Amino acid sequence: MSSGLEARFAAGLREFELELELAVEPGTCLALVGPSGAGKSTVLRVIAGLHRPDSGSVALGERPWLDRERGVDLPPERRDCGYLFQDYALFPHLSAWRNVAFGLKEVPRRERRERATAVLSRFGAGELADAPPRELSGGERQRVALARALARDPALLMLDEPLSALDSTTAAAAGRELATTLAAAEGPAILVTHDFADAALLADRIAVIDRGRVIQSGSAAELSAQPGSAFVADFTGAAVLFGTARATASGTTVVALDGGGEVRSSDPAEGKVGVAVYPWEITLEPPGTEAHGSALNRIEARVTSVTEVGSRARIGLLAGQPLVAEITGESLARLGLAPGVGVVTTWKATATRLVAR
């Protein structure tokens, strides 16, 4: 039986007050995204018991971990959470399997090595069991750290910038593995990242944090299509579509989108991908217009929402999958866009980034 996480607390940080309330259902992942220094990591530290807030409570299902009013404050070792630290925090003096075995205190000493190696193997790192952390690559460290965090079957999984320490090629592969791990997790999970695209790929819900407060939360598509403020609009950046890529003879990659339709990209890729395109790269045309420019990608869509942010307008679209375009207020008036109206979206293949999934 897995239980959900509920937390609400306030903690004074150096420059601002961290104040938020969050709930994560079992089997789902919440991403906390925001700029560096927004207080994201502190949220994880409060939940793990590594930082004591001024007031508030943290509970996993029926079990209170923290309740300042009732004087409950379990130390970190008695809160059941797997924590993946930003730089993985592998113990430098212990081999990979001993790192994993560190958390297996309840397992009889003779069986620890076997158990630790088995968990490492589950993350494709079984052959690294005897290696000291300094001999591991970034991707290998992440696998060992993930194995260590999950070896205890924690009731809650927390990941602090899991991909930011990796180079882009490794990050793509590690991101795929992480998505698999998160999908299999029965308990709630929280992911901290400064990269909206990572959050969109890995999490079910996203909370945008700035200066200690959640300023908006929702699915990636919702945030992207209906940003509550210019900050969220800028931060959400690319909209992400999902599909399957195949290379063509001409060198462009064709992606068959999951909801139907095809787009082309100049990025090389193969297999399951996320297609990232920035809202300001998308041009909207009235339906029925013929292709006339250099933009290779043309998809028919229906307007689902119109959100004006200053002089710009975010247009939420449904093109099989949710998509977002950003246009000026002037264009909005000229095209007469409103929910329900059909449009043709076009953008260039060179403005289409492919991220492995």
Added chain:
Amino acid sequence: MNRRGPFAVLLVAALAVTLAFLILPIVAIFADTPPGDLIDSLGSDASRDALWLSLKTTLAALIVIVVVGTPAAYLLATREFRGKSLVVTAIELPLVLPPAVAGIGLLAAFGPKGIFGSALADAGIELVLETAGVIVALTFVAAPFYLRQAQAAFAAVDPDLLAAARTLGAGEPRAFWRVAIPCAGAGISTGMALAWGRALGEFGATLMFAGSFQGITQTAPLAIFASFSTDFPAALALSAVLVAVSAALLLAVKLLGRSPLLGGVQA
């Protein structure tokens, strides 16, 4: 390093002068007397007593320093509290104290007429002119060397490592033993060697507080001082032993610092 300008020559010259000046007195200890004579001079009772006493008292002081100093250094490295810098300064004070002042201070605190003198006497503890007094003096002067090193070593341990240990089910004591100490191992062993070296060479505070009685309070440095006007070869021989021990200690520090077993990891 390809082009050798006048500046590079200056640097090399400065190093050569420094090295010559620092090495010369040490070489002279061995050069003055044939090795055979040195070994013979160690045969005297006074020399052997002094060396044996130095070994015992420095080890005892080192044990006290490490047992009490390690948790104290850990606290200073991992907690913030009001007046912390004051505490750190107080701990470092003996580093800059003239040995004679340290001796007077110890007498004023623990001597027969000192603040705790009567309390100690009531408890049946004699320090002045006793071996225990030597250990007290050595601990006083050597502890700051260890504390400083250990504190710096603990402070250099990535706090996320300790946090990771906690989230993996380890209480603070286990995180301290299994993570903090191994990760700070290189710095801790350096601190031990420095404190031991300082204790081995201690002279002034011991002389004033504990006196210089053969077999009881006369450590090797005191014995060297006692014999250098009457029996120079014996003084020289003891000095040679101290040089050898100190050099071995220094070498051990460097080697231990590199050993991955003791956390000598430059990640």
